[in-house]
Amino acid sequence: MVAVVPTSSAKGAVVTRRKSRTGYFLLLPGMTWLAIFFAIPFVTLFMTSLQAPVPGKSGQYTPAFQLSNYPDALAEYWPQFLRSFIYAGIATVLALLIAYPLAYFIAFKAGRWRALMLVLVIAPSFASFLLRTYAWKTILADEGFITTFFNYLHLLPDDRILNTGIAVIAGLTYNFLPFMILPLYAALEKIDPRLLEASNDLYASAFKTFRKVTWPLSLPGVVAGTLLTFIPAAGDYINSELLGSTKDRMIGNVIQTNFIEFRDYPTASALSFVLMAAILVLVFTYIRRAGTEDLL
């Protein structure tokens, strides 16, 4: 009896170990991908950001530990950094203001049109990002309807929209709007309409019900949507490139020019790292402040 028991339990142990390994195998493709295309380039990029120029040879750098690349890059490009966050911030707020009522309508009022409306939200994504941004060049052109209209009302400081910060923000808002709508919709759609009835029954007017029930319950969607809009918008350079002037350049443009035109790889790498770090810090503070951890 005593001899038999350990044998059988040992067999059981083998079986369970094999089972738990399957999970790791499933992770393998993703982890490999991440290692080759993220972890290794990440390290290379960091090493590049510390390189020193080879004297007399423009565009050539040697491995070094030149930490001063960071303060130097920041000193030179902080206005573009600041502008990136301001533009991305405004675009995120605008996208939220546009997306929330739309997502609310689709989730609660659209009925049988719901699926069609969701398709319409993502339909523009079937055309290329670049193409759509070019289209905005025409939409916001100086002689275009929109510019003429706002000029008629004397609302434009420079009498134009194209090649101003307004155009860049408009482009960012437009391009990242679906990333705001979809998580908001997903969060709102999950809300049980009976909760709204219960709130109504408990002396909350429609407005109070929104403030005390709908809004807090949709916070996970708000957080997800704002992050999915803000993060890519802050690093974007296409909108600024096509719709803005040189005065409206964002940090993405600076990194791009430093890499492609100036071939100043250490500065471009250092800026990429600072951007990444800044976004991480912002995101963590934001999630903390929104207090959505236990809602998710």
Added chain:
Amino acid sequence: MGERLQRNVEDLHLSNLTKKFGDVAAVDDLTLTIPAGSFFALLGASGCGKTTTLRMVAGLEDPTSGRIAIGEKDITALRAFQRPVNTVFQSYALFPHLDIFENVAFGLRRRGIKKVEPAVNAMLELVELAPMARRKPTQLSGGQQQRVAVARALINEPDVLLLDEPLGALDLKLRRQMQIELKRIQTEVGTTFVHVTHDQEEAMTMADTIAVMNAGRIEQLGDPASIYELPHTVFVANFLGQSNLFAGTRVATNPGMLEVLANGVKFLVPTARNSAPGDEVIVGIRPEKMTVLDIPDREKVPSGNNALEGRVVDVSYAGVSTQYLITLAWGQNITVFEQNVVVGDRSSVGDQVLVHWSPEHTFGLAGGETLLATTAQAIAAGV
């Protein structure tokens, strides 16, 4: 709490209340007064209009026509959040982002009451959930969530508390426990409770007054015992408990007693217990009022009792009672419940038996209705 008892609670009046969805009247010209402080049950199968009635009282559904008033005050035009009425929802609908304390405090806070702690704590005490105040609804069991829903509604001291199938999601044992609990709370606070349910046993155990609803109308209204003992329609006879029904024709009217001939058998029905206006009468009797005898014991049947002969086709022993299914000469099956007070001596399948009962338990219903249609309706509704 003490103030509540001195508060002038008033009756809830529904007058000619109608709600149409398209062409279908979910609630059809309903007029009803629910006395202040009573435990009132709206009983019916699903789709009978009971929930729609409740939602109209809550203000969550607008009536097509008719009027809702509490005492003299017409509340028909008031929005849900303006009505002195609160609801315990079927799914509880507790706010998942708020803890139990805040769920219960919700109504008070919305009315701008600043100091909510004493009232909330007292209410949590009443439903025995004080230690759970800081938990989230998902951390509570079904029965506890149910009590939070009751507390959240009751704390507002509504004129009327509406309960929409509040025990539907609970298992049988817990449901029995909550029935007693709800009854206790109602007695303690004295608020008018309007309870919607499809469970006839639940309605009978809890309510002072039951309104049996069918197809948007009230079939019968009264206290549980009087409805059960003397149903007025075939629907009520079949929906509230079980009945054996025989369609027949009135052949004679003696003082205080009708004679009805059905399938060649003569039945006696007290005039006072007959609700059929014409000559077509459906004779009804509850299964537990009947006694089963062996054919040779015929002389034991008291004179003046109604009696039938039949053959036992099924016997189920259910502890407290034995259930017989008996086929009569004309092929109709009847059910008889016999209390298991005698040891042994039970009829068995295939026995020819005599079933008899006293006329004083017999009731007469208006004829012309099909006996099976209503049963089928009740079965279709999952009752």
